[in-house]
Amino acid sequence: MHELSIATALVEQVCEAALAAKASCVVSVELVLGDLSGVEIEALELAFSMACQDTCAQGARLVVEREPLELLCSACRRLSIPDDIVMVCVHCNSTDVEVARGKALTLKSMEVL
Numbered sequence: 001m002h003e004l005s006i007a008t009a010l011v012e013q014v015c016e017a018a019l020a021a022k023a024s025c026v027v028s029v030e031l032v033l034g035d036l037s038g039v040e041i042e043a044l045e046l047a048f049s050m051a052c053q054d055t056c057a058q059g060a061r062l063v064v065e066r067e068p069l070e071l072l073c074s075a076c077r078r079l080s081i082p083d084d085i086v087m088v089c090v091h092c093n094s095t096d097v098e099v100a101r102g103k104a105l106t107l108k109s110m111e112v113l
């Protein structure tokens, strides 16, 4: 399961940071997740609570901030945010686009005690 390996790596990362900060436990973890990251938020939340068991992050709250898909059009050079996960420029309907944002899978912040 994709989400479980992500969650496990995330918990390892926050526990190491908590240890480095001489904190006893992790209260919450904030994550930025792009629409194109291929991660299901619900599955990740479940995997996170499993991965937290018996670690210093046990019971920590996972806050997920979504990063919308943003495309840069090669035809009209404008940025667009499509309503759906589609690779089409909303300005000129060109499909000659590249992903400017939306692939994020990054730890934004965390709260420790």
Ligand SMILES: [Zn+2]
Pocket: 073, 074, 075, 076, 077, 078, 089, 090, 091, 092, 093, 094
């Ligand atoms: Zn365009």
